[in-house]
Amino acid sequence: MPHRYFTTEIGSGRAALTGPDAHHLADVMRGRVGDQVILCDANAVEYTGTITSVQPGRVEFSVSEGYPSAAEPSVEITLYAGYPKQGKLEDIIRHSVELGVHRVVPFFSRYCVAAPKKEEAKRERYARIAVEAAKQCGRGILPEVSLPLPDFASVCRELKDYDRAFFFYECGGSPLRTLLKEDKAVRRIALITGSEGGFAPEEADLAAAAGARTVGLGPRILRCETAPLAALAAVMTLTGNLE
Template sequence: MPHRYFTRDVADGHAVLQGTDAHHLVHVMRAGIGDEVVLCGPDALEYTGRIESIQGDRVLFTVSEGYPSTAEPRTRVTLYAAYPKQGKLEEVIRHSVELGVAQVVPFFSRYCVAAPKKEEAKNERYNRIAAEAAKQCGRGLVPDVRMPLPDFASVCAEFGQYDLVLFFYEGGGRSLRQIIADTPDAARIALVTGSEGGFAPEEAQQAAASGGVTVGLGPRILRCETAPLAALAAVMTLTGDLE
């Protein structure tokens, strides 16, 4: 498989790669004039890029006409994951990117064990993890990891952006399979999963009042790092994006 790089600088049949990715291409991969790589633009299009010139850690390409990435799901899924403790969020981000998530939004809720600490520095690392995972699994774009939302009310305030919001609750709820079957045109779906302590009853009520559909994940209690991945895999399967 040709090496894959992400750039926002693609226009008029040309593209530019700069910074650490350009350094890796030139100094680690030993690429030279005329070599080809896959370039992924910000629009989830892929381009075949042929190296035209190398200027230090800046590589210029001529590119083919862009074509849609076959690795990008038809359904745009955003994962709202309650902040777990002990670095578990890194694994959630890495594996959710592999499964096709479009965006990850951590948040703090009433029963979160973790507390906000150096979140800007953590966010830089989380986005690097997302970029590495996107390259490894052949994605056509790099999913964004947002700064964490401070409370559950902030999560519910964003429900209106989506065609369908699935609130995964340990107290159970409607059948996920039936919900997806009933909303075949939902192009933007949000998944909301809890922390080690789950959700408070008033948070479940707030989610429902804000338009979230309460869903269960079967008879077993899943760990907070397992639930978002199980939910995402299930939704991707039911929408046909894992076929």
């Protein structure tokens, strides 16, 4: 399978890579004139690029007509994940990108064990993890990792921007399958999962007041790094995006 790269320098039948990606293709992968790669514009459009020039720090291509990325799901999902401890967020980001998430938003809540620390620097690392995962699994966009929200009320204020929000509560709720059958036309979906300590009762009330549907994930209590991936995989399956 041809290697995949993202670039904004694409149009009129031409494209270019610069910086680390150009170095990777030219020096690590030993790309040569005539070799082909997949180029993505980060807007779910892909191109077959044929190398026409290899220069220090720059690789140029002729490109085919663009075509829609087959890897992008029919639903646009934002994952609101309670901030976990001990680096677990890196795995949540990596695997949720593989499953098709559009955006990941960590948040702090009442029972979070982790506390804010050097979040700007962490965000840079999280963004790199998302980019590498997107390349590895053939995505046509670069999913965003946002700075963490300071409290659960901030999460609830954003829910108005979605067609449907699902609040995954350790105390149980409605079956996800039933709710998605009722909402076949939804495109923009928010999924909300908690940290190690779960959610306080008043946070569950806030979610309901903001219009989120309370959902269960079966009779087992899932770890905070398992629940978001289970929720995301379930939504992707029930919307036909894992077929």
